[in-house]
Amino acid sequence: MSNVTSEIKKAKSAALVLATLDTETKNKALKAMADALDDNRKKILEANAKDVSNAEQMAKKGDLSDSLVKRLKVNDEKITGMIDGIKDVIKLDDPVGETMSSVKLDDDLILYQIKCPIGMLGVIFESRPDVVPQILSLCLKSGNAVAFKGGSEAKHSNKVLFDVLTEAAAEAAVPKEAFVLMESREDISEILKMDGDIDLLIPRGSYEFVKYIQNNTKIPVLGHSAGICHIYVDDEADVDLALAVTLDSKIQYPAVCNAVETLLVNWDIAEEFLPRMVKLFIENGVEVRSDKRAKRLIPKDPKVIDATDEDWDAEYNDLIISIAIVEDIEEAIDFINKHGSHHTDAIITGNKEKQAEFVRSVDSADVFINASTRFADGFRYGKGAEVGISTNKIHSRGPVGMEGLMIYKYVLVGNGQVVKDYVGKNAKKYIHKKLDKEFSL
């Protein structure tokens, strides 16, 4: 058994202990973790400086992207952000043991459905070291064990953060073995094979990275690969509102998955809306890729080029937008369901029936009405802390908070009931009355 395999098996056992910790113990440990970050600022910054200096050298040679180096950097403000993040998790309700439903099956025979941790999680992430405190605090509060594998470019930062945090937690009676930091590249292929031990994998990184994980493991993966988001501007849209929302959806942070990539415009509003929209795009440095019909309505400009078929399935993550004209809302919905990535799609219209149709028919995790696609985010949704965004269609969808780390167990409390009394002639009948009763013994 490799080192990592045996550490993860130990963590899985420790997960059973973690699942039974009371809220007070967990919050004390979280407080200790926040304090430890504050006490170890210097150590963290020193370790991060090593990573950043190595990464900058690699970036100079072209082996690393500048944006990756940027994401890698930790400063005092970012450490304060990590501390605040942990404090937010302290404030979240403890989900473990929460009663989800209760049903009276018969006299003195009550069935409870109660929340419990999923168990053993694996988190594989690229350069951002702030994933460590974020996920570690969510896992601790939700009673899940977790194994981390970060990018090698962040290895010093991850190691010092992991050590500082888990040592602080251990002093507050949290089993240290529940948390594992993997450091070698080979460990990834190792953990992808551990479908008997790891209950859920959470990859955080680029499209290609997440896709690679999804394609190479039997473990359920919580995540999203592509983020091809649409805005449909209906003929009953408020034009100024449509301009502002579309511009924000594209330029507020174009590198991320919830930025809009394709704009669909109703034929009947295109003449009024499109020239103004494209002018705004050009002023803000956005390249426009237009279909033939839209092109007729757009002033000629070097920033406006013809769209090809590939553009309708492209995630630019950049200051580029594709534009197509559609006849009506039905064509827009079909287009989105066909070309989208079921992430976030918005309609701009004042017509409530069309809003409802869009909500019913668009098969995406986040369906927005008259608001920027950029709102699709755990922090903005009020989840306190985000595990990730999921385009899965089972378990969790959209921005995922701590609730995505929970499952339930059924607890049946009886006093000797046997099934044979409920079958055959003279069978006792089940009552099946929904109760509003918290689990208690």
Next chain:
Amino acid sequence: MSNVTSEIKKAKSAALVLATLDTETKNKALKAMADALDDNRKKILEANAKDVSNAEQMAKKGDLSDSLVKRLKVNDEKITGMIDGIKDVIKLDDPVGETMSSVKLDDDLILYQIKCPIGMLGVIFESRPDVVPQILSLCLKSGNAVAFKGGSEAKHSNKVLFDVLTEAAAEAAVPKEAFVLMESREDISEILKMDGDIDLLIPRGSYEFVKYIQNNTKIPVLGHSAGICHIYVDDEADVDLALAVTLDSKIQYPAVCNAVETLLVNWDIAEEFLPRMVKLFIENGVEVRSDKRAKRLIPKDPKVIDATDEDWDAEYNDLIISIAIVEDIEEAIDFINKHGSHHTDAIITGNKEKQAEFVRSVDSADVFINASTRFADGFRYGKGAEVGISTNKIHSRGPVGMEGLMIYKYVLVGNGQVVKDYVGKNAKKYIHKKLDKEFSL
């Protein structure tokens, strides 16, 4: 593109229509399906008679088990059962569009989480033809498209049931293409590869069968492989209660996954409990496989043999039970978490603290106190109809009803809000107030 691949792609498109049907239309279609079964009893019985006669000939040659032939048989009473099952589904609340949560992010910016169908399901099942009306009615009510692949031994029965039901539904304005029946064996390997199109697979059949499906697809699988259930009889158990519950858990229907396979007995009650328990087992034809310590307390009998290491990880599905002595509840819990299949495990004790410890620490879908393991079942839980039992730890766990066919989407309703107003200096603050508001436009 193969025939099945193109039919499933069509079904996936039809799923988007199915997702938008109103409750009245769906209930009308369900009523028509129930009536059609009643009107076509003769046709169904004739088709089934062909399958049964073929199967009986195969069973004579030893190519099919007798229990499979038994499960295959449909009679008038079973058709009535199918009709009643569909009527139960009519009574279930329509889950589509249900508001799960609502949060005020800011003035005129409300985030709703609403239930929606998962989309395209694949159901692969062995001989029981009653799976067709059961799953078809649940899928229709929950707005999911579904492709079926039944065992070849039931092909005539499945075909006539599928045709009668989907034709009736189509007359009630339900898109017929949403439902697919696959008939050739090669279709299975075809659909296992369709992870871009099928959102969830539900295999129903033997342990080996489910395991095979789980090991050969990237599609999420809702199901359970092994059912290794335990009962722990604590030293503070009521002995008569322990005897009755354990006997029921073993003999009431030993061939199924929720029958008990291993009995753990606290050392301090073993002398009083075990001789009586084993006597009952022997009287009821149960073979007992005992560990060394238990053996000393059990009267010698040809039905009592020594357990081997393999027995602690065995699912007998038969009149066989393994028995081990444990020192205390902690040893019992460790044993269950190590050897169990996280399906259903019970404790027999009057001590509430030990009950609570067992509930907290046993990592199983169903954790029972003083009741038979045989209660772990969708019908007994009051779910109306059962999709299956899941030992997965994401999405659905334990007996799964219609709720297991649902996911949610986030709907954000705004009036032109843009993210840039909520970042940087003078950023607007999110309100994040939980509302108790149904989704409305």
